[in-house]
Amino acid sequence: MLARLEPLRRRCAGLLALGASFAVPLLLAGAARAEDAAPTADPGHTAWVIAATGLVLMMTLPGLALFYGGLVRSKNVLNVFMQCFVGAGVVGVLWVLVGYSLAFSGSELIPGFVGDFSKAGLAGITKATTWQIIPDVGASPEFIPELIFVMFQCMFAIITPALILGAVAERMKFSAYVAFISLWLLFVYCPLAYMVWNANGWIFKAGGLDFAGGLVVHMSSGFSALALSIVLGKRTGFGKEPMPPHSVPLCMIGAGLLWAGWFGFNAGSALGANGLAASAFLNTNTATCAAVVTWALIELLHRGKATAVGAATSAVAGLVAITPACGHVTVLGALVIGAGVSLISYTAVVFLKSALGYDDSLDVFGVHGLGGLWGAVATGLFGSALVAEPPSMGAQLVLQLKGVAFAAVFAVAMTAIIALVLKAVMGLRVGIEDEDLGLDLAEHSETAYSFGTGAASFVERAPEGYG
Amino acid sequence: MLARLEPLRRRCAGLLALGASFAVPLLLAGAARAEDAAPTADPGHTAWVIAATGLVLMMTLPGLALFYGGLVRSKNVLNVFMQCFVGAGVVGVLWVLVGYSLAFSGSELIPGFVGDFSKAGLAGITKATTWQIIPDVGASPEFIPELIFVMFQCMFAIITPALILGAVAERMKFSAYVAFISLWLLFVYCPLAYMVWNANGWIFKAGGLDFAGGLVVHMSSGFSALALSIVLGKRTGFGKEPMPPHSVPLCMIGAGLLWAGWFGFNAGSALGANGLAASAFLNTNTATCAAVVTWALIELLHRGKATAVGAATSAVAGLVAITPACGHVTVLGALVIGAGVSLISYTAVVFLKSALGYDDSLDVFGVHGLGGLWGAVATGLFGSALVAEPPSMGAQLVLQLKGVAFAAVFAVAMTAIIALVLKAVMGLRVGIEDEDLGLDLAEHSETAYSFGTGAASFVERAPEGYG
Amino acid sequence: MLARLEPLRRRCAGLLALGASFAVPLLLAGAARAEDAAPTADPGHTAWVIAATGLVLMMTLPGLALFYGGLVRSKNVLNVFMQCFVGAGVVGVLWVLVGYSLAFSGSELIPGFVGDFSKAGLAGITKATTWQIIPDVGASPEFIPELIFVMFQCMFAIITPALILGAVAERMKFSAYVAFISLWLLFVYCPLAYMVWNANGWIFKAGGLDFAGGLVVHMSSGFSALALSIVLGKRTGFGKEPMPPHSVPLCMIGAGLLWAGWFGFNAGSALGANGLAASAFLNTNTATCAAVVTWALIELLHRGKATAVGAATSAVAGLVAITPACGHVTVLGALVIGAGVSLISYTAVVFLKSALGYDDSLDVFGVHGLGGLWGAVATGLFGSALVAEPPSMGAQLVLQLKGVAFAAVFAVAMTAIIALVLKAVMGLRVGIEDEDLGLDLAEHSETAYSFGTGAASFVERAPEGYG
Amino acid sequence: MKKIEAVIKPFKLDEVKAALVEIGIHGMTVSEVRGFGRQKGHTELYRGAEYVVDLLPKVKLELVVPDSIAEKAVVAIKDAAKTGHIGDGKVFVSPVEEAVRIRTGERSDAALQ
Amino acid sequence: MKKIEAVIKPFKLDEVKAALVEIGIHGMTVSEVRGFGRQKGHTELYRGAEYVVDLLPKVKLELVVPDSIAEKAVVAIKDAAKTGHIGDGKVFVSPVEEAVRIRTGERSDAALQ
Amino acid sequence: MKKIEAVIKPFKLDEVKAALVEIGIHGMTVSEVRGFGRQKGHTELYRGAEYVVDLLPKVKLELVVPDSIAEKAVVAIKDAAKTGHIGDGKVFVSPVEEAVRIRTGERSDAALQ
Numbered sequence A, B, C: 001m002l003a004r005l006e007p008l009r010r011r012c013a014g015l016l017a018l019g020a021s022f023a024v025p026l027l028l029a030g031a032a033r034a035e036d037a038a039p040t041a042d043p044g045h046t047a048w049v050i051a052a053t054g055l056v057l058m059m060t061l062p063g064l065a066l067f068y069g070g071l072v073r074s075k076n077v078l079n080v081f082m083q084c085f086v087g088a089g090v091v092g093v094l095w096v097l098v099g100y101s102l103a104f105s106g107s108e109l110i111p112g113f114v115g116d117f118s119k120a121g122l123a124g125i126t127k128a129t130t131w132q133i134i135p136d137v138g139a140s141p142e143f144i145p146e147l148i149f150v151m152f153q154c155m156f157a158i159i160t161p162a163l164i165l166g167a168v169a170e171r172m173k174f175s176a177y178v179a180f181i182s183l184w185l186l187f188v189y190c191p192l193a194y195m196v197w198n199a200n201g202w203i204f205k206a207g208g209l210d211f212a213g214g215l216v217v218h219m220s221s222g223f224s225a226l227a228l229s230i231v232l233g234k235r236t237g238f239g240k241e242p243m244p245p246h247s248v249p250l251c252m253i254g255a256g257l258l259w260a261g262w263f264g265f266n267a268g269s270a271l272g273a274n275g276l277a278a279s280a281f282l283n284t285n286t287a288t289c290a291a292v293v294t295w296a297l298i299e300l301l302h303r304g305k306a307t308a309v310g311a312a313t314s315a316v317a318g319l320v321a322i323t324p325a326c327g328h329v330t331v332l333g334a335l336v337i338g339a340g341v342s343l344i345s346y347t348a349v350v351f352l353k354s355a356l357g358y359d360d361s362l363d364v365f366g367v368h369g370l371g372g373l374w375g376a377v378a379t380g381l382f383g384s385a386l387v388a389e390p391p392s393m394g395a396q397l398v399l400q401l402k403g404v405a406f407a408a409v410f411a412v413a414m415t416a417i418i419a420l421v422l423k424a425v426m427g428l429r430v431g432i433e434d435e436d437l438g439l440d441l442a443e444h445s446e447t448a449y450s451f452g453t454g455a456a457s458f459v460e461r462a463p464e465g466y467g
Numbered sequence D, E, F: 001m002k003k004i005e006a007v008i009k010p011f012k013l014d015e016v017k018a019a020l021v022e023i024g025i026h027g028m029t030v031s032e033v034r035g036f037g038r039q040k041g042h043t044e045l046y047r048g049a050e051y052v053v054d055l056l057p058k059v060k061l062e063l064v065v066p067d068s069i070a071e072k073a074v075v076a077i078k079d080a081a082k083t084g085h086i087g088d089g090k091v092f093v094s095p096v097e098e099a100v101r102i103r104t105g106e107r108s109d110a111a112l113q
Ligand SMILES: Nc1ncnc2c1ncn2[C@@H]1O[C@H](COP(=O)(O)OP(=O)(O)O)[C@@H](O)[C@H]1O
Pocket: D007, D034, D035, D036, D037, D038, D039, D056, D058, D085, D086, D087, D088, D089, D090, E026, E027, E028, E029, E030, E062, E063, E064, E065, E101, E102, E103, E112
């Protein structure tokens, strides 16, 4: 999704003709005459990006909500859903008001680091405004409506903070969660998106590659998850009593929808329907398949059985790792990235977590933090930039490592600051009785499931004609 | 989805060139020569409308089925699924046989009110027949295959009667339900679609705006739901015993899929992949986010807790309200419409329902009826028609109010007639014992859930080698 | 998805202009000059095929997993999910390594029967390589990136073996399942795909029609399912104790997602966004609706009640039957095919199965085997080939019967061989205690559901800091 | 002390609970069970095959009460749970030797108040 | 009257029910429970961590019968529920003082027929 | 023999089980129940309407033990299950006349070991 040629996007669409194979002088003349016209959106590219944007929303609602919701205990599942739904609501509003502008405006508050408010409230963006798609080497510029780009990016901004909730599930105050992600969006996500994807961002300008968000989405959320879970503290009983998933089938539905939706995320990041999108799609699927197979084999060797939660986890890990790389590698690279992430994330989830003793409830750090890190590094190892003369592998790797190191430090530091401020101001955790009772009842006065014929009878009075 | 230029659609595709920016004389000459050729479908627009059509089916199956199914008691969930599935089957068959013709034929049975049978059985529609997409001001005409327009509209015709079931859940005879929606489709939905979306419909001609179905889909189903639930009577125990949702997670999955699918519904109603579709998409998401946040705040103020069922409900309410407006308003309008609908629907669901005492099981009237009404009115307040010289705000508002008033009266009156006829002919309700037993067993001889190792043992004989 | 013109696909894109209606001499001159350029992908067609590919993945994950998973007992549901997820992983890796090459390479190992390894590891396929879409009569050639065709086909290769698992659910060893589908992919699926869809395949060359996979997908999996279930033997208790579905709602969600995803499968098989895709879409929906209505009527007559499992089953049956026909028939043909398949599959599932006494757990043979057979035959009865001079109905019918007969015999024979070899080498079934305990615990050391506050307490020790 | 166990129709639970509260009983334990008896089970369908489910959903109440009010409780339950239709259920009374309130350690009748 | 409580393996329920019907017992109440005993629990996995679940699914039967047929019922259950493997379960017999059929108000043995 | 029934808070199950194992009791049956008592129920919300759920999740333990260790078991449960907060639950003791181990046919105390 790099906006590398964003400054170009107001140039004339007539140049389109230059790259076309049957460009004859007369047409060029026509093109020349239109030189000053605004670029128009291509319906084909637009069609795919609209569909992709819908898919990315589906990743969060209901995808991620199910993936996480199935893994928690039945007394906390609605809290997870609420974090996803109300989180989406808050981010969706903030995004059109200021978030998009901070990340994708053409002018900047802090040069190289964050945009300004010039596009706040989507000022200046109409149905006719366009945005340039990722150009393949030698291809002519093509465009989609900027409004759909705003939405495509909005869905990224919705899912990224939602990823963090997995680390703090089953114990964080709902109000504190909403406050946290609002601040996190503005102070962590928007700046990182600016640095990596805006043509004026320092990582972008340095040549760091992050096709669909290894740094911006996964490392940022994964490392923030680690920091937040440490500030928050462990769940009561963590390490003593197991807390098995209350519904693995829900988790599997979520994993399936994430897999399908991720095609929108990764192939959609080409911002068009072309060979680059097809390649991103193929790499996404291939890496994920490799990750699932590898994880199952590791489990078989380590514990003698391959598990369903393992399959769901590894699918997500594979999808995470290929995210930054999917537009830059070949199918072989995808296979290696997928197999590699299972090794890394399995190790982190099984050994690292227990060694370090933090309680990242649903392993956001092991899967997204380290998976995103691996993907970003692997992009330097196996990928090549979409420019005429890509840098050498060594040079690209150094660029990637710089980006990775910065994203990790930035996410951890900013998250720690936000979390500590909120802890002081409003408190982050529910009380121990509420944790025991479950967050669904304690924070939302609801129960997820009421089975049995007698369930409805278990109630006394119904003021205001409840029915 | 207004078919405003439908009569034009057989004109030549050559005119396409007229609007293109690099139109040179020679090309125009070529265009002129082709003046009489049939218009051809644009692959890009077609791509998005095909995808959108699939998304709209997904809204009903499984989206709406889950949203409603999760909210009923566990003894009635399969009945809800059956209403959605068999309902889709019946409507899908009726639509290609007569429904599409009644709504979208070029000639009419009752002028201004309903079409005729000239397209019955899709007579005259081939793979090559095309339909014009919604033209933006000054844009040249573009086309999609009419067959996909038939299907896009079919999915609207499937979901609209299904919305009504929420009002009559847990007590209506299955056979009566199927009979009801069949008649309702032909006598309520098709005429309303004709009036609002057919170029010859009186509301269309008057200039009433309804981009994706505030009147045709939501007011029609919502007001019919109210009428039908009153004719049907309350559920036994309504108001005395609470009837909590048996599975809020199912409801949330449904809400998520509805949200994602609604992009197909609203942005698909542009019938193409362009700035208009992008704008409809952005408004849809923005209004929904605003509705979710607003509802949560209202709940917090009123009861001290934000709930998951509330989040799901408000998401749907936001989607409903923006439906008629999404192609006509700006992002600010979308924010106001979303926030407004939460105020209106919350008030209706909590105070109006108990004040009036009707049993609209899952609040179809409060959410769809009033949400659709608000959206249609708000289109007059904040929106502008897609024509060169849109009427003044006051004039448009009057047009909208006319449409709203007609749709409300028409839906209530027609539904009451159909319901009373069916009540006399076949009866509408199951017996009280069947209501107590649950409609899954009583109407479908099935049980939704069989958990526990011992579940299968709870059975005596298995004739015909059941397994 | 017939690749009928595949050998043409490297010819020049300039010919495109030939079919365009406003082709003027000058443009033709331009086209002529570009005669040798590589064909480029059309963004519109590409957009739809990318979206369709995502939809087809969603059919398996989570669609099919839910449809089957809901129908088994709660002690075996995770095993079904694992068969779908790990199955997808294995097929996804094998496909890019060798499967695609065996099915779609331009040269062949066994002439007319199977391709070779010339495209192994996707050798020679770049972002710029294209594949020709299904040409309508008289249309000019159009293209999509070959990489997305590779993926579209990959999703078919993922779902087809997964269909088989329904026949062997609740008793097959997980390791044996994975081994089986790997061999089955290479020795049954890839050859059949070659014969039917590759321009050099003998069925293709003979003129056999199979638009989206009646033979390749449904008959192959359905007849293989029958063979495998017989080799495997019945479930313990089959025919004595009923084994009711543990969660009909999960099954219904699956059916809904299959329905929506199938639009990608069938309309996507046009490989483009045009009238042919629209027609395939319309036929798909219409046949499915007809099947659902017909099945419900049959149930009403036979047992007095229409059931939810019946609605889900008939939706799938309708989708199966229209698969080979959807690009070749009109709406009337679709109605007949849909109604017909319900008669055939209901009879098979209720009477044939108990008469013959095999234990095809979830009726893969009755629904997919016979549904696919009926669809392939019906294509001969009601459909016409997409060529200038299609053969007579009688001649086409003979061609179809030849294909059907071959596919049935080939699938049964090959599956029996693979199954017997695996039975000898590694054993196919779990032990009877494991069958009783359930495959989730026995094969994956997991439990699908842990409800109740006390669930987590039911555990003793948690080595390695489990939490 | 006596233990009273009642198996009743699920939708009667509220009424029975109210009847017990009325006679001053403020403690009981409820569970979901399945009952087999004279009441006929349902026929269910699965893909055209019929089968009978003869274990029906019931709710079981357990309450331990001082001897003195056992009979009153039995009558209260019997009256509140009655529909007159087959399958209304049973009430059983059996002896209890000791009761302890965990929170306080109180024993016997004192544990029940 | 006696109350017979049996904790058995779930898949044996059908056989035990049939055995009881055979000796003329037509009423019982069934519930799903979890048993802890000599039978070893399962090891389960979650993301590479192992844990033991030592409460296993069992089915509990409760039936109140006239004194006269209590022993016959115990034997019927014991025989039908036996697999010979560990974890087959237990049968307990305890005294019941009163039984009431809610529908009719019949008491004692009459309530049980 | 005595039957000990305890209704406790769900999260206390592990501790109670451990306490019983410690005094040599290796068999018990556990079920999920709902309790009504002094402990106040929750208020729940549904679309702006409030209602009270006054049946709270509890866990019921049943164990049959030889007379000799009944009191020890009661005390072990009482101590392990206690939080001191309302709703901790109850322990009841009642007489059992016979016990049978299905697997072996052993009776009485021998069936319990
Ligand atoms: N002998 C028994 N022991 C224990 N429970 C019984 C007994 N007989 C009946 N029940 C319970 O009482 C319920 C109602 O009994 P049933 O014979 O169906 O109707 P009724 O009590 O009206 O004669 C049964 O479903 C079962 O749960």
